Amino acid sequence: MxxxxxxxxxxxxxxxxxxxxxxxxxxxxxxxxxxxxxxxxxxxxxxxxxxxxxxxxxxxxxxxxxxxxxxxxxxxxxxxxxxxxxxxxxxxxxxxxxxxxxxxxxxxxxxxxxxxxxxxxxxxxxxxxxxxLISLVAPETREHFAEELLGRLDDTPTGRTELTRIAISFVRHHGKVHAVADEVGMHRNTVRTRIREIETALDTNLDDPTARLNLWAALQIADDRMA
CATH class of the missing domain: 3.30.70 (Alpha-Beta Plaits)
Structure with missing residues (x-):
């Protein structure tokens, strides 16, 4: 018009x-x-x-x-x-x-x-x-995106629940391992191992800002869905 x-x-x-x-x-x-x-x-x-x-x-x-x-x-x-x-x-x-x-x-x-x-x-x-930005994407599209990404953590040795907890802390603290370790009560080397496990499952490098943004978005969408 x-x-x-x-x-x-x-x-x-x-x-x-x-x-x-x-x-x-x-x-x-x-x-x-x-x-x-x-x-x-x-x-x-x-x-x-x-x-x-x-x-x-x-x-x-x-x-x-x-x-x-x-x-x-x-x-x-x-x-x-x-x-x-x-x-x-x-x-x-x-x-x-x-x-x-x-x-x-x-x-x-x-x-x-x-x-x-x-x-x-x-x-x-x-x-x-x-x-x-997340709100600009149609709900069904963003939920599919989040589940497709985070679903890859299901078959890991540690499991989705624990790796999700580590991932949330990791993106919150901008990749600072010592801050993550302090927050989740875990040794820094263990945190590094868990991060590598996440990267392997997602086939990505979380030092890459785009990869970290995608992970953050997926975690936000999953959290909103559970709220």
Whole structure:
């Protein structure tokens, strides 16, 4: 819907100042994507179309799927979300961008609405970025990644439970063996042996920052799943 071009800016300008008051183009806008039953989206669209002009927005139903798209100023995004939401809908709020970059907010709103659930029906792009990179990956994908990686520890001599405990301490202390040994109450040489066992099982070198990041991510995902 939003192409991020000059025409988009013109549409926003018209919506931002329908009576020619001179308010001009807003400095930043957000796209809100609502998903749910078509009839419920039509009700939300009706509410959007009858809202006071001061809320400065453009709303349209997507012809190809059950979505309502709303382009509004960043300052009114929260107000719009509250006024349009119903229990039958999930909502994703995009990033704040200049009007000519509305396509970027449209994409980030898509990432946000895909993370919305019945228990958490409203998700913003800021929610995702504040939660870290892991939250940007679909739940089923990240859980598969974590299980595939950590599952390799199952067949080790020491076992997954103990090696996971060592791995958590290892990434927490940035690979400092003495700190790990102190935390887990184990001799440093034993810790080194356990680390080598982890590296062998994962077929990696934990001195490599990417390998350590992957291990940290898998451990975080597994911990979130158990919480």
């Amino acid at each position: 939003w192409q991020g071009e000059a025409r988009t800016a013109e549409v926003v300008l018209a919506a931002a100042d329908p009576e020619g008051t001179g308010k001009g183009l807003p400095k930043s806008v957000k796209v809100i994507r609502l998903r749910g039953p078509r009839e419920e989206l039509r009700r939300a669209l009706s509410r959007a179309e009858t809202a006071p002009a001061r809320y400065r927005s453009v709303a349209a139903l997507a012809p190809e799927n059950d979505e309502l798209h709303v382009l509004c100023t960043s300052m009114t995004a929260v107000t719009w979300t509250k006024s349009l939401w119903s229990e039958a809908l999930t909502i994703g709020i995009g990033s704040a961008v200049p009007p000519e970059e509305s396509a970027r907010s449209f994409r980030t709103a898509d990432a946000a609405v895909k993370r919305a659930t019945e228990g958490r029906p409203i998700v913003s792009w800021e929610d995702l970025t504040e939660s870290g």
